[in-house]
Amino acid sequence: MSFYSNLPTSEVSSSLYPTIFEIVSSQEIDALLPASVRYILTNYWIARHPNKITLAINNYFQEWFQVLLKGIVEWHHIKEYNSTFVDRFYGLQRFNCSNEVLVRKQAKNNNTKVWPPGLQFTKGQKRVVFIQKVIVPYLKDRLDELESKWVAQSTFQEQRNDKRNLIRRFVTHVYPVFKKSWYLLDLFTKLLFLAGRIGSVSFLEYLFKIEYTRAVLPLSGGDARPKSVSQANRPQRQNLYALVSRFQRILANVGNTSAYLGSQFFPAFIFMLRVYQWWTTQDLGAKLQRKLNDIDKDIPRTNNKTDGKGKSTGTDCPICHQRIQNACVLETGYAACYPCALDHLTNNEGKCPVTGKKLLGCTYDKELQKWKVVTGVRKLLI
Incomplete structure (x- = not known):
């Protein structure tokens, strides 16, 4: 994915629009966050304390986290x-691009600290972004689950002409076509973004005149809202009103402090998540490597003793009692013919034909109702 950052951009996009690398990175983090939270909850809380409450939290994770909690934060x-x-964490902001004159003016004066009111979202655009980030992913996951379930059931059940069957046909036949068509439209929109023609990366954003920019600017000229003339000339509040005003200022400071701590906690959480993922992968790899290194430890070597006539018994198969052909070695260290070993085990x-011990690399397959050799035999190249 790193090659995205080296793709060429137009003059307008170089000063106003971000690169596709920044947008794709934010989208990947947005998709990684719910899965990571669910993985941590499942492995470190729900799996260790299974009860009705924890199981309900796991079963309805998409509803309470991806819709309710994420919906509140995103709105x-x-x-x-x-x-x-996530876009704000990456320094990305969306804007209303319906006024092309303001867009070009903002591209030339991108160092301004005031967000132009004409480029701010309308109420309809805010709803569209909310639906795109919260509602659409939830509906897509649910429809994908129904599609996979009903497609599997339709192969074993007869079709009936009822209302429920019409819904099934829509989900199993119309929905996949719509999903593929929408994917192609999104792909075409991304290609136009790479070409510098538009600033939208999805077809829905293109329809509603929503584009990306790199700076996150305040929606007004200052941190606080502008005061009217009557408010500016109003005398200073006394007594109860002064206490209420001071309490409001304290709450505002607490909100700003909470926002700052949240902005610092999120990158730290993503970093720790990456470290944890690397640590578990390295630990698992080390364990597997140790098992592979110790698999031949304390295993007796092949018996190469000779009998009284000077004839070598180590070159004879202990199963067919003939000279070994297509040699292999068992877990117990004895050599045998490879076809004979598979048939005997x-x-x-x-069980080993010499010692009678059950080999760890042989398991019983309940479905096939027979023993299967997994890692109990190694072929030898002689």
């Missing part, structure tokens, strides 16, 4: 910053 950021939670419950 707050869309309303206050014209940006989603599958017909004798995975």
Whole structure:
């Protein structure tokens, strides 16, 4: 994915629009966050304390996290910053591109600290972004689950002409076509973005005149809303009103502090998540490597003793009692013919023909109802 950052951009996009690398990175983090939270909850809380409450939290994770919690957070950021939670972390902001004159003016004066009111979202655009980030992913996951379930059932059940069957036909036949068509439209929109023609990366954003920019600017000229003339000339509040005003200022400071701590906690959480993922992968790889290194430890070597006539017994197969052909070695260290070893182990419950010990690399397949050799035999190249 790193090659995205080296793709050429137009003059307008170089000063106003971000690269596709930044947008794709934010989308990947947005998709990684719910899966990571669910993985941590499942492995470190629900699996260790299974009960009705924890199982309900796991079963309805998409409803309470991806719709309710994420919906509240995303709507707050869309309303206050014209940006989603993850996009704001990446320094990305969306804007209303219906006025091309203001767009070109903002591209030339991109160092301004005031967000132009004409480029802010309308109420309809805010709803579109909210639906795109919260509602559409939830509906897509649910429809994908129904599609996979009903496609599997339709292969074993007869079709009936009822209302429920019409819904099934829509999900199993119309929905896949619509999903592929929409994917092609999104892909075409991304190609136009790479060509520098538009600033939208999805077809839905293109329809509703929503584009990306790299800076996150305040929605007004200052941090606070402008005061009217009557408010500016109003005398200073006394007594109870002064306490209420001071309490409001304290709450505003607490909100700003909470927002700052949240902005610092999120990158730290993503970093720790990456470290944890690397640590578990390395630990698993080290364990597998240790098992592979110790698999031949304390295993007796092949018996190469000679009998009284000077004839070598180590070159004879202990199963067919003939000279070994297509040699292999068992877990117990004895050599045998490879076809003889497979036939003997599958017909004798995975037991060594010499020692009679059950080999760890032989397992019983309940579906096939027979013994199967997995890692109990190694072929030798002589």
